[in-house]
Amino acid sequence: MALVITVAQQKGGAGKTMIAANLAAFWATTRRVALLDIDPQRSLTRWHAVRGAASKPVVDVHLSDVAGWRMAAELDRLRDGHDIIIIDSPPQIETEAKLAIRAADLVLVPLQPSLPDLWAAEGTLKLALAERRKARVVLNRAPAKGALLTQILTQMAKGGAQMVEARLGNRAGMATAFARGLGVCESAPKSLAAAEIAALAAELERLLTNT
Ligand SMILES: Nc1ncnc2c1ncn2[C@@H]1O[C@H](COP(=O)(O)OP(=O)(O)OP(=O)(O)O)[C@@H](O)[C@H]1O
Numbered sequence: 001m002a003l004v005i006t007v008a009q010q011k012g013g014a015g016k017t018m019i020a021a022n023l024a025a026f027w028a029t030t031r032r033v034a035l036l037d038i039d040p041q042r043s044l045t046r047w048h049a050v051r052g053a054a055s056k057p058v059v060d061v062h063l064s065d066v067a068g069w070r071m072a073a074e075l076d077r078l079r080d081g082h083d084i085i086i087i088d089s090p091p092q093i094e095t096e097a098k099l100a101i102r103a104a105d106l107v108l109v110p111l112q113p114s115l116p117d118l119w120a121a122e123g124t125l126k127l128a129l130a131e132r133r134k135a136r137v138v139l140n141r142a143p144a145k146g147a148l149l150t151q152i153l154t155q156m157a158k159g160g161a162q163m164v165e166a167r168l169g170n171r172a173g174m175a176t177a178f179a180r181g182l183g184v185c186e187s188a189p190k191s192l193a194a195a196e197i198a199a200l201a202a203e204l205e206r207l208l209t210n211t
């Protein structure tokens, strides 16, 4: 029976698709991973198409590209044959994103250290709480330190948001890998970015198994 991770954040450009792709590529060698792209922008689907056309063979990751209203049926279909299903959701909290949150064992909310990201994350976290879903914020494109980062972390803590310890920096290598249909663990396995993704994946696995 698959565990479902929904990557959700109503702020556009927070890193949902990037994180979904990188986690899937990381887990692909050891787990049966499926991606479910319900975002009409179809960025993850396009990443997957590039991956399929890549000259260097890479481990296959299943991707389903369905309209949000068909998500529940598709999830049921995918659950049996996979260990992990990662849903990439659209930025707005519309019905589809709500359904994706409802279906999740874990909601992962990427947050770039900026106030608009923080405000948007609050809405996503509220929704996860209303649906009684386990939710964690992951800092993305985060500097190692700085006044803004401290402010954001303080406000998150005040609001009671739970964060994963793993953080992702602003990594050009991730964007380069994405353009090639790869995860950074495949294109640059010894990089800091790959280590960050591995740490995030390990933490998520712990969260998913400690239910
Ligand atoms: N950790 C990172 N390091 C470098 N670039 C990043 C990182 N995370 C995201 N990006 C870049 O930021 C941009 C937005 O990322 P992404 O498309 O994953 O966001 P999104 O939340 O899925 O956006 P949308 O809401 O539009 O679907 C992309 O150009 C991506 O390459």
Ligand SMILES: [Mg+2]
Binding pocket: 016, 017, 018, 039, 043, 088, 089
């Ligand atoms: Mg996206």
